[in-house]
Amino acid sequence: MTYVDGFVLVVPKKxxxxxxxxxxxxxxxxxxxxALDYKECIGDDMKSSMGSLPFPKMAKSKPNEMVxxxxxxxxxxxxxxxVNKKVMSDPAMNDPKMAKMPMPFDMKKMAYGGxxxxxxx
Numbered sequence: 001m002t003y004v005d006g007f008v009l010v011v012p013k014k015x016x017x018x019x020x021x022x023x024x025x026x027x028x029x030x031x032x033x034x035a036l037d038y039k040e041c042i043g044d045d046m047k048s049s050m051g052s053l054p055f056p057k058m059a060k061s062k063p064n065e066m067v068x069x070x071x072x073x074x075x076x077x078x079x080x081x082x083v084n085k086k087v088m089s090d091p092a093m094n095d096p097k098m099a100k101m102p103m104p105f106d107m108k109k110m111a112y113g114g115x116x117x118x119x120x121x
Contacts, residue, residue: 001117002036003077007070008111010061015104016042019068022104029093033086036073043067059109068105080114 011019023040030038043066046056055067074080087093 001120003074003080004115004117005072005074005080006113006115007068008055008059009068009070009105010059010065010109011042011068011105012065014064016066018102018104022101023070025098029087029090030072030083033090034074034079034083036075038072039070041069043069059111061109077114077116 020040027038027040043055046054046067048054055061055069059067061067072080074083092098
């Protein structure tokens with residue numbers, strides 16, 4: 001079974017282009033170092049009646065913000081740890097251009113966790 005890092009975050013609508021640019025760089029980096037899959041998903045159908053806690057309410061997003069659901073798939077937790085170590089030590093992560101990129105979202109409004117897969121196709 002695979003292992004997944006999952007993220008839910010809130011991005012101001014005015015920052016979506018900057019977020020997409022940052023996410024594209026992230027995808028290239030994680031895939032280069034061995035991630036099996038990488039997805040960045042913008043909320044579309046957020047008025048679902050299933051469950052009692054829709055994503056916007058859970059994320060406490062405002063009308064001018066979008067909820068983003070992201071995930072990275074790995075072979076295992078050990079593989080995730082190895083990939084993340086390679087990503088964090090990649091010289092591109094210390095590129096001055098990267099350091100100058102403003103964070104397009106509030107890190108305090110981001111949830112993250114590592115998940116063991118229990119059912120997969």
